[in-house]
Amino acid sequence: MPHAPLVSPGPPLTADQRRRYARQLSLDQVGDLGQRRLAVARVLMIGAGGLGSPVLTALAAAGVGTIGIVDSDSVEVSNLHRQTIYSMADLAQPKAEAAAAALRAHNPLIEVVAHQTRLTAANVLELVDDYDIVVDGTDNFATRHLAHDAAARLHKPYVWGSVLRFDGLVTTFWVDGPRGGTRLADLFPSTPGPDEAETCAMAGVLGSVCASIGSMMATETLKLIVGFGEPLFGRLLVHDGLDASWREVPYSGSAPTPSDAADAPSADAEPAENADGEDAAAEDGPAAAVTRDTSHSQVPGHSHPAAAPEPGPGSGTPEEIDSEELAALLAARAAGTADFVLVDIREPWERDIVAIDGSALVPMAQLLTESARQVLEPDSRVILYCHHGTRSEYARGVLLDNGWSDVTHLAGGIDDWVRRIEPAKPRY
Numbered sequence: 001m002p003h004a005p006l007v008s009p010g011p012p013l014t015a016d017q018r019r020r021y022a023r024q025l026s027l028d029q030v031g032d033l034g035q036r037r038l039a040v041a042r043v044l045m046i047g048a049g050g051l052g053s054p055v056l057t058a059l060a061a062a063g064v065g066t067i068g069i070v071d072s073d074s075v076e077v078s079n080l081h082r083q084t085i086y087s088m089a090d091l092a093q094p095k096a097e098a099a100a101a102a103l104r105a106h107n108p109l110i111e112v113v114a115h116q117t118r119l120t121a122a123n124v125l126e127l128v129d130d131y132d133i134v135v136d137g138t139d140n141f142a143t144r145h146l147a148h149d150a151a152a153r154l155h156k157p158y159v160w161g162s163v164l165r166f167d168g169l170v171t172t173f174w175v176d177g178p179r180g181g182t183r184l185a186d187l188f189p190s191t192p193g194p195d196e197a198e199t200c201a202m203a204g205v206l207g208s209v210c211a212s213i214g215s216m217m218a219t220e221t222l223k224l225i226v227g228f229g230e231p232l233f234g235r236l237l238v239h240d241g242l243d244a245s246w247r248e249v250p251y252s253g254s255a256p257t258p259s260d261a262a263d264a265p266s267a268d269a270e271p272a273e274n275a276d277g278e279d280a281a282a283e284d285g286p287a288a289a290v291t292r293d294t295s296h297s298q299v300p301g302h303s304h305p306a307a308a309p310e311p312g313p314g315s316g317t318p319e320e321i322d323s324e325e326l327a328a329l330l331a332a333r334a335a336g337t338a339d340f341v342l343v344d345i346r347e348p349w350e351r352d353i354v355a356i357d358g359s360a361l362v363p364m365a366q367l368l369t370e371s372a373r374q375v376l377e378p379d380s381r382v383i384l385y386c387h388h389g390t391r392s393e394y395a396r397g398v399l400l401d402n403g404w405s406d407v408t409h410l411a412g413g414i415d416d417w418v419r420r421i422e423p424a425k426p427r428y
Contacts (some may be wrong), residue, residue: 003178005227006157007132010040010065017109021063029228035063041225042066044131046119046147048074048099050205051137051161051379053085054214055221060103062222066111067103068131071095072118106327119143121347124150133221135159137214141390143187148173148184157224157231160184161217165208166241168213170232171219171251177233185388187236187251188406209241226349319396320411323420326383330358340381344415350387353428356417359385360390364395380404385410385417387428 013035014023024030030038040066045052048071059067075083075090075098090098115127119138128134128150136147136158144160151158157174175181183316216237223229236249321329328371332338342353342359351361362372364386376382382404384392392409399407417423 003224003227005034005037006224007041007226009036011036011099012261013039013114014157017063017321020107020109022313023376024062030226034228037226037382038063038222039065041133042068042131043133043135043225044070044128045135046070046143047078047137048083048085048095048137049137049139049187050082050163050207050210051214051217052099053083054211055135055137056085056103057106058218059111059221060107062218063107064110064221064225066131068115068127069096070117070119070127071099072116082205082210082282085206086209088203121146121349125153126158129154131156133159133224134218135221137161139324145388145390146183147428152183158184159220159224161207161213163209163213165204166209168209168239168241170213170237170239171235172224174231174233176268177231178218179234182234182251184328184362186234200425206241209239212239212241232318272380292335313316317406318408320389320393320409321383322411323417326356326385326417327421328330329383330356333358340383341376342385343376343416344384344386345384346386347393350428354414354418354425356385356414364391365397367398376404378405381406383408383410387413387415388415389413 013032017035017039018025021035025032025035029032043059043064043066044069045056045059048056048069051133056067056069069280073092073095075086075093075095077088080086080088085099085102086095094114094115094116096114099414100112103110103112117123117233119127124146128147129242133272134151135155138144138147139162143159146159148160152173152175155176156174156176159170159172161168161170163169171182171187173182173184173186175183176196216239219229220231236251238247239245240247245383265292273323326342329338329340330342333340342356342363344355344359345364345367346361347363348361355361360382362375366372376399382399384395384407386392386395386409389410389412392413396407412419420428
C-alpha cells in the first residue's frame with residue numbers, strides 16, 4: 001500500500017548531485033524530489049559486517065546524506081570473504097572508521113559518522129535519536145532488542161535482516177506503521193539462551209547471500225525515505241540461496257497504539273561484542289513456520305533443538321513460571337502460605353518506569369556480589385524477572401552454577417506481567 005515519505009525534501013540539487021545520480025533521478029518513483037529527500041536523510045547502520053557492507057555501500061551510492069556506523073570490532077582476515085567494504089589494508093583497523101573512510105572515498109557528497117563503540121543501554125537512545133531510520137545487521141538478540149526497542153520508543157522505522165549458511169531473512173518493523181504497527185516481538189515472541197543459537201562462526205555463511213540480503217535491506221530503507229513501493233511491514237522475506245527462491249511469510253502485528261508502543265530499549269542480555277550480521281536466533285514461535293515453509297531444515301532465526309539437560313542444580317524446580325502463576329504466588333506470600341524472594345534484575349532506570357510490587361532490585365551485573373546475597377540467599381527460593389525474560393533466563397543459570405538450588409524466572413518478563421495482570425501500569 002502507498003506510504004508517506006519519511007523525510008521532507010532538502011534544498012535544490014547541485015550540478016554535481018544531478019550528474020552523479022542521473023540514472024536514479026530518471027526513475028519516476030524517485031525523481032528530483034525523492035533525491036532531495038535522500039540528500040537530507042539520516043540512516044544509522046548498526047553493525048558494519050556481512051550485512052552492513054552491502055547496506056552501507058548501497059546507501060552511500062544512492063546519495064543518503066548522512067550515514068552513521070555503529071561497530072566496536074576491528075577488521076580480521078576471516079571477515080573479508082563477506083565483508084566486502086574492507087580490504088587487506090584495513091586489517092586490525094576499527095571497523096566503523098574503516099567503513100566510514102571507504103564510503104567517503106566512494107561518495108564525497110555525503111557525510112559519514114563513525115561510532116566506534118559498543119551499543120549499550122546507556123548510549124542507544126542518544127545514538128538512535130539523531131537519525132531517521134535504524135538498520136540492524138547485528139548477530140545477536142541482545143543487541144537487536146536494544147536497537148529495536150530504542151527505535152520503537154523514538155518512533156523510528158527499524159529495518160532488520162539476518163543470514164546463516166545459504167539462507168537469509170529481511171523485514172521492517174515500525175510501531176507507527178500500517179494496521180497498528182509491527183515489533184520484533186511479533187516475529188520472535190521468545191528468544192534463545194546463549195547456548196541455543198548458532199552463529200556463522202559455527203555454521204558458516206556464503207558471502208554472496210550477505211550481499212543479497214543486505215541489498216534488500218538497503219532497498220527497504222530507500223523506499224521508506226522516498227515513499228515508494230510497499231515496505232515489508234508484517235511480511236518476512238525468506239531467501240534460500242540453494243534453490244534460488246524468495247518466499248514471503250506473513251506475520252501479525254500486536255496492534256499497539258503509539259502511546260503504548262515500546263518506549264525504551266531493552267537489554268535482555270549483555271550485547272555480544274561482535275556485530276557481524278550473521279544470525280543467532282529463536283527456536284520457536286513464528287520462525288518455526290518459516291522453517292516449515294522452506295525446503296531445507298534450517299533458516300536464519302532457527303536453531304537445532306537443544307540436547308536434553310543433564311540433571312543438576314535446580315532440576316526439581318520449574319525453569320519458568322507465567323504471570324498468572326506469579327500473581328497467585330504473590331497472593332499466597334501475602335497470606336503467609338508461600339515464601340520466596342522476587343528479584344528484579346533490570347537496571348534502575350527501567351525500574352523507575354515500572355516494577356512488580358513486592359520485588360527487590362538486584363541488577364544482573366550485581367547478582368554474585370555480597371550485597372546481593374543479603375537479598376537472595378543461596379538457600380532461599382528465588383524468582384527472577386526482567387523486561388522480556390531473556391536476561392532472567394540467563395541469570396537463572398548463573399545462580400544455579402554458583403550455589404543456588406531453587407531458582408525460577410518469569411517468562412515474558414514484566415512486559416507480559418503488565419499486559420496480563422496490571423494493564424494500567426506503563427509498558428516500555
